Amino acid sequence: MRTAWHIFTIFGIEIKIDSSWIFIFAFVTWALAGHYFPSQYSHWPPWQHWIVGLITSLLLFASVLAHELTHSLVARSRGEEVRSITLFLFGGVAEISDEPETPGKEFIIALVGPVSSLIIGAIFFGVWHGMRGINEPIAAMARYLSFINVILAVFNMIPGFPLDGGRVLRSIVWKVTGNLKRATRIASVTGQVVAFLLIFFGISQLLRGFFFNGLWIALIGWFIHSAAVRGYRQVLLKEVLNDVRAQDLMDTAFETIDGLISVQALIDDHILRKKERSFLVTEGGGLAGIVCLEDVKAVPPDKRADTEIREIMTPQNKLAAVSPETDGNQILAKLASGKIHQVPVIQGGKIKGLVCRADILDFIHLHSKRGI
Ligand SMILES: [Zn+2]
Secondary structure, three states, rough: OOOHHHHEEEOOOEEEEEEHHHHHHHHHHHHHHHHHHHHOOOOOHHHHHHHHHHHHHHHHHHHHHHHHHHHHHHHHHHOOOOOEEEEEEEEEEEEEEOOOOOOHHHHHHHHHEEEHHHHHHHHHHHHHHHOOOOOOOHHHHHHHHHHHHHHHHHHHOOOOOOOOOOOOOHHHHHHHHHOHHHHEEEEEEHHHHHHHHHHHHHHHHHHOOHHHHHHHHHHHHHHHHHHHHHHHHHHHHHHHHEEEEEEEEOOOOOEEEEOEEEEHHHHHHHHHHOOEEEEEEOOOOOEEEEHHHHHHHHHHHHHHOOOEHHHEEEEEHHHOOOOOEEEEHHHHHHHHOOOOEEEEEEEEOEEEEEHHHHHHHHHHHHHHHOOO
C-alpha cells in the first residue's frame, strides 16, 4: 500500500495526496519559477518568479482536484458511492465504488472531467484577458493556467482506458455492442497503442537531443500503458468472479473437528493424510468456528504443537454466512470487509459447504491459466 495523506474533506469526499505528489509539486514549482516565468517575464525579480510560480503550481493542482471532483459529484448524483480522491504523480484518481452499470452513466461520468477542465481553462482565459495591462503577475498566472487546463482536457481525452477518453470510447462501444468485456478490451488496446506511440515519440525526441521533453513524454506513455493493462485485468477479474457462485467454489467434503486439538494434530490426521483443507470447528458439541488451510499455514512450524485450533479459527461470531447463489465478487467483498479467510455457505439453516479465500484464488488462477 502506498502512502497517501489526508488533507481535507469536501462534500463528504475525503481528499488525499499520494507521497509522489510532493515530488511533482516541487518539480512543477521549480519548472515554473526557474524556467517558464523567467523566460517570459525576465524583468521580474527572482522572488517574484518564485511566489508567482508557487501560487500557479497550487492553482494547477486545484484545477486537477476540480476535474476529479466533477467526476465524483456527477457519479454520486447518478447513485455511485464515492469514497475519496487521491492526487498523485500524473493528476488525480477518484475512488468511485463500482464500475458504472450502464454505458450512459459511464459516458457522462467520464466526459464531465475533461469538460470541467475546458471550462476552468476558459475562466482563466477570461481572467487573463481582463487582467492584461492591469496586473501582470495575475495575468501571467491566468495565461499559463488557461493553457495547462486545455492540455489537461486534451490529455484526458486520449482514447485509452482507463483515461477519461478511453472510458468515453468504452461506453460507446459498450452501448453499440452490448458487451462490456469487448468494449473494455478495445478501449484498453487503443490505450496501449497510444502509449506505445508516445513512448516511441518520446524516445525519438530523446535521441534528437530533446532530453527533457522526450523523457517526459516517454514516462507519460509508460504510465498510460500500465494503467491500460491494469484496468483491463481488473474488469476481467470482476467478470470472471461475477459468473461463479458460492456453490461452485465451496468445499462440501469438509470435516468437523474439535477446537481443542492442536494445529499439529490437524495437519497429521487430516491435512496430510486425507488432503482436506477446510474444517468446521466444534466446542462442547456446538459450532465454534471455521478453519482453513491458510490459517494453518500461518502458524510457524515450531508453534504448531502448542497451538490449539480454536486460537486460529475464524470464530462463529465473526462468520459472515453466504447462500449458494452468492457470486464471487460478493464473497470476496465479505472476506475483505470482515478481514476473514472463509465463509460458510448456508441453505435452509444448514451448512452446505465452506468457501476459503484460497478457493477463490485457485479459481482465478485456473482461469488466468486458460488465457482469460
Ligand atoms: Zn478525468
